[in-house]
Amino acid sequence: MAAADDSLLDNPRTFSRRLPAQASRQANATKRKYQASSEAPPVKRRNETSFLPAKKTSVKETQRTFEGNTQKAFSAKKHSVSTSDGNQGERPCVKTSSLFKNNPDIPELHRSVVKQVQEKVFTSAPFHELGLHPHLISTINTVLKMSSMTSVQKQSIPVLLEGRDALVRSQTGSGKTLAYCIPVVQSLQAMKSKIQRSDGPYVLVLVPTRELALQSFDTVQKLLKPFTWIVPGVLMGGEKRKSEKARLRKGINILISTPGRLVDHIKSTKNIHFSRLRWLVFDEADRILDLGFEKDITVILNAVNAECQKRQNVLLSATLTEGVTRLADISLHDPVSISVLDESHDQLNPKDKVVQEVCPPPAGDELYSFAIPESLEQHVTVVPSKLRLVCLAAFILQKCKFEKDQKMVVFFSSCELVEFHYSLFLQTLLGSSGTPASGQLPSASTRLKFLRLHGNMEQEERTAVFQEFSHSRRGVLLCTDVAARGLDLPQVTWIVQYNAPSSPAEYIHRIGRTARIGCHGSSLLILAPSEAEYVNSLASHKINVSEIKMEDILCVLTRDDCFKGKRWGTQKSHAVGPQEIRERATVLQTVFEDYVHSSERRVSWAKKALQSFIRAYATYPRELKHIFHVRSLHLGHVAKSFGLRDAPRNLNALTRKKRKANLKRPGLHKKTQNKHSLAEILRSEYSSGMEPGVTKVRQQNVPGEPGGRPLPHSLQPTPCFGRGKTLK
Numbered sequence: 103m104a105a106a107d108d109s110l111l112d113n114p115r116t117f118s119r120r121l122p123a124q125a126s127r128q129a130n131a132t133k134r135k136y137q138a139s140s141e142a143p144p145v146k147r148r149n150e151t152s153f154l155p156a157k158k159t160s161v162k163e164t165q166r167t168f169e170g171n172t173q174k175a176f177s178a179k180k181h182s183v184s185t186s187d188g189n190q191g192e193r194p195c196v197k198t199s200s201l202f203k204n205n206p207d208i209p210e211l212h213r214s215v216v217k218q219v220q221e222k223v224f225t226s227a228p229f230h231e232l233g234l235h236p237h238l239i240s241t242i243n244t245v246l247k248m249s250s251m252t253s254v255q256k257q258s259i260p261v262l263l264e265g266r267d268a269l270v271r272s273q274t275g276s277g278k279t280l281a282y283c284i285p286v287v288q289s290l291q292a293m294k295s296k297i298q299r300s301d302g303p304y305v306l307v308l309v310p311t312r313e314l315a316l317q318s319f320d321t322v323q324k325l326l327k328p329f330t331w332i333v334p335g336v337l338m339g340g341e342k343r344k345s346e347k348a349r350l351r352k353g354i355n356i357l358i359s360t361p362g363r364l365v366d367h368i369k370s371t372k373n374i375h376f377s378r379l380r381w382l383v384f385d386e387a388d389r390i391l392d393l394g395f396e397k398d399i400t401v402i403l404n405a406v407n408a409e410c411q412k413r414q415n416v417l418l419s420a421t422l423t424e425g426v427t428r429l430a431d432i433s434l435h436d437p438v439s440i441s442v443l444d445e446s447h448d449q450l451n452p453k454d455k456v457v458q459e460v461c462p463p464p465a466g467d468e469l470y471s472f473a474i475p476e477s478l479e480q481h482v483t484v485v486p487s488k489l490r491l492v493c494l495a496a497f498i499l500q501k502c503k504f505e506k507d508q509k510m511v512v513f514f515s516s517c518e519l520v521e522f523h524y525s526l527f528l529q530t531l532l533g534s535s536g537t538p539a540s541g542q543l544p545s546a547s548t549r550l551k552f553l554r555l556h557g558n559m560e561q562e563e564r565t566a567v568f569q570e571f572s573h574s575r576r577g578v579l580l581c582t583d584v585a586a587r588g589l590d591l592p593q594v595t596w597i598v599q600y601n602a603p604s605s606p607a608e609y610i611h612r613i614g615r616t617a618r619i620g621c622h623g624s625s626l627l628i629l630a631p632s633e634a635e636y637v638n639s640l641a642s643h644k645i646n647v648s649e650i651k652m653e654d655i656l657c658v659l660t661r662d663d664c665f666k667g668k669r670w671g672t673q674k675s676h677a678v679g680p681q682e683i684r685e686r687a688t689v690l691q692t693v694f695e696d697y698v699h700s701s702e703r704r705v706s707w708a709k710k711a712l713q714s715f716i717r718a719y720a721t722y723p724r725e726l727k728h729i730f731h732v733r734s735l736h737l738g739h740v741a742k743s744f745g746l747r748d749a750p751r752n753l754n755a756l757t758r759k760k761r762k763a764n765l766k767r768p769g770l771h772k773k774t775q776n777k778h779s780l781a782e783i784l785r786s787e788y789s790s791g792m793e794p795g796v797t798k799v800r801q802q803n804v805p806g807e808p809g810g811r812p813l814p815h816s817l818q819p820t821p822c823f824g825r826g827k828t829l830k
């Protein structure tokens with residue numbers, strides 16, 4: 103895949119202090135060779151350039167540099183070749199110098215602007231026109247402080263009150279939870295024989311994650327305020343099975359659970375009876391099926407069907423996919439499909455299928471389009487692998503240090519990646535000890551607040567983080583896709599996708615954590631140059647993203663003097679130029695590299711995170727493999743984004759071995775025996791907490807400090823990906 107990092111070659115001066123004389127001579131000789139080879143570079147290096155010109159180069163030289171790029175899907179951007187690195191007398195005294203050299207071109211994003219599918223969120227219809235119990239209406243008005251219905255509520259509630267099964271699709275943050283909770287509560291409080299706690303479940307709500315279970319429970323609890331005889335309850339793992347059993351024995355009338363946890367209880371507890379069940383609700387229905395929960399859903403449906411035949415079934419999701427339709431086939435009876443369409447569409451077709459009989463999605467999942475909140479601005483930035491880490495850090499600093507009250511969610515592809523970046527940022531950008539540690543920025547910001555959430559954390563801490571971030575006005579939450587679905591985290595202003603999602607549906611859900619219920623929000627997707635075509639893939643699903651140039655993100659580093667290199671440190675006022683930005687980015691990268699290289703243990707920790715990244719990268723579904731393929735990764739460059747100065751030598755072997763033993767995700771798409779291992783991996787992210795042998799991250803005194811303490815779990819890489827749709 104990739105050779106050892108060429109940073110040693112790029113900066114012989116820096117390393118001459120550390121290298122023996124012979125090695126240094128060798129490095130210089132090799133450097134000369136590379137410099138000379140820019141005249142006739144090897145194929146692989148032809149398009150490797152710096153994005154910020156430090157010194158003008160001749161047109162001829164520039165043209166030569168870009169020779170051979172005409173066959174690419176995206177035309178190469180004409181950048182000058184930087185030669186300033188050769189000007190060693192003026193270099194700031196930093197060890198890291200190769201960030202802007204030998205990078206692939208950043209391609210122009212040629213994409214057609216598509217018209218996104220839009221929905222109208224609110225209606226002017228008040229809740230009292232639904233004929234609900236007056237106490238329920240007053241609870242909605244006074245406790246929830248809501249007066250008019252959203253579009254999906256206006257369409258769904260009457261249908262569900264009629265007793266029909268339904269399949270409900272509306273954009274993220276449009277109020278689907280109340281769309282099913284209101285009819286559920288209305289119907290239970292109206293039952294002729296008053297519900298007893300000991301009756302057991304009348305309603306079963308299945309959700310994919312524990313946090314969503316808690317959130318839905320909270321909503322139900324609020325609605326039930328006037329109807330105290332109806333008891334809601336949540337089963338979500340993390341709690342001792344014994345105490346959950348005890349609660350089940352006492353009786354839960356509205357039971358909210360993750361599928362895995364419910365199956366555990368169905369199999370091991372004699373206290374769940376579904377004979378009185380009236381409602382079965384699948385929230386985030388496509389996710390529940392995608393996660394390899396099919397077996398669990400079968401167990402649940404068998405248990406439910408054995409005891410109760412007549413009930414209402416509801417499936418909800420912002421992304422109606424083939425998966426939902428399959429689940430609809432097995433669980434819905436003569437259902438109504440509810441889909442909120444955009445106003446213009448409605449006006450053109452007044453009798454359009456706002457409420458219609460269920461039919462499959464038009465052209466398969468691949469071409470299916472989903473509605474995106476109108477007030478959501480979507481951006482993309484294309485960043486060479488070596489610059490990813492500094493770019494992410496700069497973006498976080500820009501938004502959360504230099505702007506007020508910004509709340510950001512950053513998505514990563516695995517638990518290990520979350521842990522790694524959380525610890526790294528905490529120790530370098532924030533500084534947890536009060537005194538600057540090795541690799542920590544001198545002016546580490548107290549305005550920054552980092553939290554992390556993933557499926558490999560202890561439930562207690564998971565819940566605490568979820569609550570803290572929910573109630574916080576600012577902060578950065580680093581997370582896996584465990585936070586992508588359904589979570590209603592108020593006032594999130596930015597969503598950053600550091601690793602691209604594995605499907606458009608997951609993209610929609612991730613960005614849907616902002617711009618909820620008519621609020622404004624923004625998102626940023628960070629892609630490598632080789633991944634730029636993903637923008638077209640999004641466009642084919644009617645998803646529009648506008649580009650932010652990497653330079654504009656890195657520019658923020660000029661606002662903080664702690665990133666000054668030696669040269670700029672001596673000058674009082676200097677117009678911000680590309681060279682200064684380059685050097686400041688290099689200072690920041692050096693902070694990360696110094697931290698990572700301050701002990702063997704940290705180096706090993708970064709390598710494990712890199713390994714996890716590569717494993718996750720190998721799991722993109724087949725239809726995206728032409729964009730995300732491990733073969734297109736330059737290991738040396740990617741290593742830089744983990745603060746590593748060299749590409750780990752034995753990583754390939756380790757990764758291969760591990761993959762062979764456990765993962766081999768491509769095989770999963772072939773529905774071979776590996777399908778089960780994928781299900782296990784995905785399940786670990788959304789686990790019920792009852793599986794044996796799952797190592798959880800415990801809160802540490804100094805979170806993320808790998809030296810001298812029990813290692814963060816990122817040192818024991820449990821495969822645990824927050825990926826999207828993979829099982830078909």
Ligand SMILES: Nc1ncnc2c1ncn2[C@@H]1O[C@H](COP(=O)(O)OP(=O)(O)OP(=O)(O)O)[C@@H](O)[C@H]1O
Pocket residue numbers: 248249250251252255272273274275276277278279280419420587588589590614618619
């Ligand atoms: N009628 C309403 N008026 C005002 N706010 C509402 C109304 N209905 C719901 N909300 C609020 O809108 C927010 C989003 O609701 P909800 O979480 O149910 O969205 P959703 O459609 O389920 O989103 P997702 O697809 O992401 O799961 C919540 O904060 C909820 O309290």
